[in-house]
Amino acid sequence: MKANPTECRRLAERLDLVDLKSLNATVRLKRVRGGQMIRVRGTLEADVTQTCVVTLDPVDNHVADEFEIIFAPRHLIPEIPLEVEIDPDAEEPPEPLVGNQIDIGELAAQHLSLALDPYPRRPDAGFEDHIEEDPEEVPVKRPNPFLALAKLKRPD
Structure with missing residues (x-):
């Protein structure tokens, strides 16, 4: 899948990018778990222009990523309780299929x-x-806390 110029322009606006020159994604879908769920594996590559956080000048970047998600009908997705224990090794629950479709x-x-x-x-x-120094600002000299502790030390 390759985004056309109009899609790139709209996505650049949505993501607050200066420009999105290209976006290419390759996606593979496979039925899993008895055919009731769909695994989506994909890769994407994009050439973007972002704004430098220091100078506000344009910065060109190449982005590459891989992703994998499982989709399932809502009735197969367990309800998430109000209180959740976070387990970093736990498998993420599937994403719900909306109208039996996946918007790639x-x-x-x-x-x-x-x-x-x-x-x-x-x-x-x-x-x-980009740092302006104030010539009238005098650096604050702070006492050394270890000197105060040394005064409390008992002689041997």
């Missing part, structure tokens, strides 16, 4: 959003150039 484009968009660099930064960007 939406799935690719969600996984692209998760794979984006949350703090894009130009390689040469540093905060040093």
Whole structure:
């Protein structure tokens, strides 16, 4: 699946990207667990332009990700109790099928959003150039806490 220019533009707006030059996803669906559930395995690659968090200049990035999700009819998904113990090794519950359909484009968009660099930064960007020092500000000299402890030490 390859996103067309209109889809790329809309997705760039949705994800607050400067530009989404391309998005390609390869997805495989397979019936599992007696044919009642569907496993979706996919890979995606995208070329994006984000905003540098330091300089606000455009930053080009290449994004690549793999994902796997199981979908099931609602009646096969167990109810989640109000209080949940978090087990990092537990298997995630299946996602519900909505109208017996899986929106592959939406799935690719969600996984692209998760794979984006949350703090894009130009390689040469540093905060040093953007920090203004106040010449009237005097650094605060704090007492050394270990000196105070040394005064409390008993002589041997």
